[in-house]
Amino acid sequence: DAKTTQPTSMDCAEGRAANLPCNHSTISGNEYVYWYRQIHSQGPQYIIHGLKNNETNEMASLIITEDRKSSTLILPHATLRDTAVYYCIVRVAIKAAGNKLTFGGGTRVLVKP
Amino acid sequence: EAGVVQSPRYKIIEKKQPVAFWCNPISGHNTLYWYRQNLGQGPELLIRYENEEAVDDSQLPKDRFSAERLKGVDSTLKIQPAELGDSAVYLCASSAGTGWYEQYFGPGTRLTVT
Numbered sequence: 001d002a003k004t005t006q007p008t009s010m011d012c013a014e015g016r017a018a019n020l021p022c023n024h025s026t027i028s029g030n031e032y033v034y035w036y037r038q039i040h041s042q043g044p045q046y047i048i049h050g051l052k053n054n055e056t057n058e059m060a061s062l063i064i065t066e067d068r069k070s071s072t073l074i075l076p077h078a079t080l081r082d083t084a085v086y087y088c089i090v091r092v093a094i095k096a097a098g099n100k101l102t103f104g105g106g107t108r109v110l111v112k113p
Numbered sequence: 114e115a116g117v118v119q120s121p122r123y124k125i126i127e128k129k130q131p132v133a134f135w136c137n138p139i140s141g142h143n144t145l146y147w148y149r150q151n152l153g154q155g156p157e158l159l160i161r162y163e164n165e166e167a168v169d170d171s172q173l174p175k176d177r178f179s180a181e182r183l184k185g186v187d188s189t190l191k192i193q194p195a196e197l198g199d200s201a202v203y204l205c206a207s208s209a210g211t212g213w214y215e216q217y218f219g220p221g222t223r224l225t226v227t
Contacts, residue, residue, distance in 0.1 A: 032213065043117070043204050043218025044156065087155060093213035099144065100169070101216060103155025 004088045009108040018075040020107055022088030025069040032093045033064060034101070035073045037084040044087065044103075047073065078111045085109070115139070117219035119205050125225045131193035134222045138186070138207030145182060146216060147173075147190050148204040156204050162188065163211070195226045 005023040012018040024033065034049040048055055048062045050071075055062045061074040075082055087106040093099075118137040126132050138145050143164050148156035159178070161169040164185040173180065177196070182188040192199055202223050206216040 034215075041220070043206070043221050044216075045218065046215035049213070049215070099208055099211040099214060099216065100158060100161070101156075103157070106155060 004090055004104055006086075006088050006104065006107045008105065009110070011110045011112055012075075012078050014080060014111050014113050015077055018078040018082065018109060018111070020073040020075075020086050020088075020109065021070065022073070023070045024088070024090045027068050027090050028092070030092055031090045033062065033068075033071050034089045034091060035060070035062065036087045036089065036101070036103075037082075038087070038106070039081075039084040047086075049093075080111050080113065083109060083111045117205055117207055117217055119203075119219035119222055121222055122220060123223050123225075125227065126195055128197055128226050129194040131191065132195055132224060133189055133191045134203050134205075134224075136188045136190070136205030136219060138188075138205070139217055142207035142209050142217070143185065144208045144211055144214070145188050146206040146208075147180060147188070148206065148218075150202040150204055150221070152201070159190070192224075195224075197226050200224055200226045 032049050032051050035047040036044040038044045047059050048057055050062045064071045085106040085108050087103050089101055120135050145162040147159045150156040160173045160180050162182045165182050180190045202221040204218055204221045206218040208214040208216045
């Protein structure tokens with residue numbers, strides 16, 4: 001699976017949009033971008049995933065650049081409960097790959113009032 | 114719908130003692146995973162089950178770690194004997210299958226070995 005690079009930490013203001021970048025310059029054509037987050041003392045939580053089109057769900061939006069070498073997770077209106085470590089993971093989403101998630105260090109996001 | 118259940122949530126043991134963690138996945142999820150998360154790091158996969166078969170245990174330290182999922186539902190992860198370096202959070206996750214299916218994680222068991 002391709003390696004990802006994320007900022008170690010970032011702060012954002014409550015009520016504002018939070019834009020979390022992820023670099024995955026070695027991504028292959030059949031690899032998806034997944035985002036998970038981990039709130040303190042909880043297990044990781046799935047947020048969203050995409051291949052090349054932008055995706056949106058009730059939690060967030062995922063913007064993937066045309067060359068697929070980077071992506072941005074957008075939390076449209078950050079709340080204090082969004083304070084967490086956010087992991088960007090790139091992996092092949094086929095049965096033979098076994099659904100393995102390789103977590104990096106993630107971005108520690110602190111939402112401030 | 115109930116999520117992934119793990120017990121105990123916390124465990125403190127002395128080194129060289131045995132310890133076991135239990136996980137009950139989401140109903141109907143045939144794929145189950147055990148991860149270990151060291152302080153300040155992301156989770157690392159230890160073992161993956163598809164039904165009752167361990168299909169990926171390449172990262173499981175087999176000299177002291179063992180796992181089972183006898184009926185293809187709940188699972189137990191055991192360490193015997195525990196070492197100081199085993200202190201970590203042990204996470205269980207499940208998914209409806211492999212491929213694109215997302216994984217759902219339990220709250221984890223925080224193990225402290227003294």
